[in-house]
Amino acid sequence: MTKFYLTTAIDYSNGDPHLGHALEKVGADCIARYHRLRGRQVHFLMGMDEHSQSVIQAAARAGVSPREWVDRMAATFADYWRQLECSHDDWIRTTEPRHIRSVVALLERIRQRRPDDLYVADYEGLYCTGCEEFKQPSQIANGHCIEHPTLDLIPTKERNHFFRLSAYGQRLLQLIASGELRIEPAIRRNEVVRLLEDGLQDVSISRQRLPWGIPFPGDPEQTIYVWFDALINYLSATGFPDPGYDRLWPADLHVVGKGITRFHCIIWPAMLLAADLALPRLVWAHGYVQWEGTKMSKTAGTAVSLSTALERYGADALRYFLLREVGFENDGNFTWERFDARYSADLADTFGNLVSRSLSMVDRYRAASVPADSSDSPLERASQEMIGTYTRAMDAIDLQQGATLVIELATRANRFVEETAPWKLAKANNDTALDSVLANLVRTVARLAVLSAPFIPAKAQEIWGALGANRPLADVRLADLATLSVTGWKVAKPPPLFPKPEAD
Numbered sequence: 386m387t388k389f390y391l392t393t394a395i396d397y398s399n400g401d402p403h404l405g406h407a408l409e410k411v412g413a414d415c416i417a418r419y420h421r422l423r424g425r426q427v428h429f430l431m432g433m434d435e436h437s438q439s440v441i442q443a444a445a446r447a448g449v450s451p452r453e454w455v456d457r458m459a460a461t462f463a464d465y466w467r468q469l470e471c472s473h474d475d476w477i478r479t480t481e482p483r484h485i486r487s488v489v490a491l492l493e494r495i496r497q498r499r500p501d502d503l504y505v506a507d508y509e510g511l512y513c514t515g516c517e518e519f520k521q522p523s524q525i526a527n528g529h530c531i532e533h534p535t536l537d538l539i540p541t542k543e544r545n546h547f548f549r550l551s552a553y554g555q556r557l558l559q560l561i562a563s564g565e566l567r568i569e570p571a572i573r574r575n576e577v578v579r580l581l582e583d584g585l586q587d588v589s590i591s592r593q594r595l596p597w598g599i600p601f602p603g604d605p606e607q608t609i610y611v612w613f614d615a616l617i618n619y620l621s622a623t624g625f626p627d628p629g630y631d632r633l634w635p636a637d638l639h640v641v642g643k644g645i646t647r648f649h650c651i652i653w654p655a656m657l658l659a660a661d662l663a664l665p666r667l668v669w670a671h672g673y674v675q676w677e678g679t680k681m682s683k684t685a686g687t688a689v690s691l692s693t694a695l696e697r698y699g700a701d702a703l704r705y706f707l708l709r710e711v712g713f714e715n716d717g718n719f720t721w722e723r724f725d726a727r728y729s730a731d732l733a734d735t736f737g738n739l740v741s742r743s744l745s746m747v748d749r750y751r752a753a754s755v756p757a758d759s760s761d762s763p764l765e766r767a768s769q770e771m772i773g774t775y776t777r778a779m780d781a782i783d784l785q786q787g788a789t790l791v792i793e794l795a796t797r798a799n800r801f802v803e804e805t806a807p808w809k810l811a812k813a814n815n816d817t818a819l820d821s822v823l824a825n826l827v828r829t830v831a832r833l834a835v836l837s838a839p840f841i842p843a844k845a846q847e848i849w850g851a852l853g854a855n856r857p858l859a860d861v862r863l864a865d866l867a868t869l870s871v872t873g874w875k876v877a878k879p880p881p882l883f884p885k886p887e888a889d
């Protein structure tokens with residue numbers, strides 16, 4: 386089985402997760418579930434970035450130790466990801482011993498292989514505590530970090546260890562041009578290429594006397610810079626440097642936000658090149674969830690909390706809305722009006738309605754037993770074609786298109802019900818035609834349950850359960866769908882899948 390190792394950015398432990406975090410995790414989870422459906426051996430990693438300076442501040446404000454603070458935050462994040470049905474196989478925290486020893490091992494490996502790439506120098510610059518990095522003039526607008534316009538930049542001067550990033554610009558440009566280092570979407574790749582063409586400056590990889598972090602090997606006065614530390618989580622989760630780590634490494638996909646491509650597409654690959662390690666195959670940089678045109682973030686003010694969004698219609702509806710409406714490529718808006726409209730039109734009136742009427746008719750006309758398959762119908766042709774389009778979209782991480790195709794096929798199936806009018810066929814005792822229509826509908830619903838599962842896993846499971854299928858949903862692969870037979874399945878009365886709130 387082909388392995389597929391994917392990761393999300395690990396989250397800062399300085400505040401509760403918001404919708405921006407949720408979009409990234411739900412998108413990555415959708416990709417992970419899709420690749421399982423493809424029959425790949427998926428290893429899906431998520432985790433926490435726990436050594437940031439903001440952790441010290443947040444812990445102090447709460448009157449607890451940094452250790453107590455990160456434990457508390459890890460529990461909070463883990464609980465949200467459980468609610469959002471994230472199916473990660475591993476959860477790494479950068480305070481874990483397995484991570485710390487990998488960080489030290491990578492640093493030692495660079496030091497052995499490229500001793501000139503590490504050196505000590507004085508550094509003076511403007512530091513953003515939101516990004517946990519020194520900002521270059523191009524990253525500053527109106528005296529503030531572009532990513533964190535509400536935070537003040539802190540003038541900082543200290544002696545640091547440096548990594549000779551400037552030596553890797555040309556090599557990275559070649560690797561991107563040759564496709565060995567893929568960055569998608571293209572708009573993000575072009576941004577990275579521009580940064581590389583402008584020339585790279587060496588980066589500080591330590592901070593002086595920071596009481597929370599990994600001590601710099603051989604220099605106890607210095608702590609490893611949080612970003613250098615954090616990026617290595619993707620490697621430490623593979624067991625590096627123990628033999629066998631390359632069963633997972635290199636990562637097949639890093640999912641990150643568009644604001645941290647410099648770290649993932651420049652600094653991280655350069656670190657790996659310096660250590661003679663394989664590069665990640667693809668970095669996917671998604672856009673932001675916007676609320677009234679501004680980025681959803683802690684510092685920009687939490688306009689709508691993740692728990693409120695979850696309470697509205699449950700986790701599946703939120704997952705669907707984020708991926709269908711906000712999208713996983715460009716920035717997208719979150720509004721209650723759009724959420725309500727999508728829920729009502731796509732999930733309740735289209736998909737939910739199709740499942741409900743299809744199963745009810747099998748119950749009413751065929752004593753709940755699905756009649757023998759019919760070979761052909763306009764719906765069957767639409768359904769076959771959709772499997773191909775869906776596969777191409779999902780392979781290209783076009784999650785918005787994947788979700789759209791699911792609802793489009795449900796719409797087509799609802800039209801098929803109107804066109805064939807099964808109630809008339811029943812009245813006329815046209816058994817052959819009625820059998821064919823019902824079998825076609827149930828087979829389409831079954832396929833839709835499978836294809837919607839990466840987006841709405843719990844609802845897909847409920848539908849699958851009501852279909853009385855002869856095997857568990859988790860055992861079905863994309864390749865099985867074209868010839869899926871539903872003959873003899875015993876359907877149950879469908880649960881109310883997407884109930885509409887009572888009008889007040």
Ligand SMILES: [Zn+2]
Nearest residue numbers: 513516530533
């Ligand atoms: Zn910043």
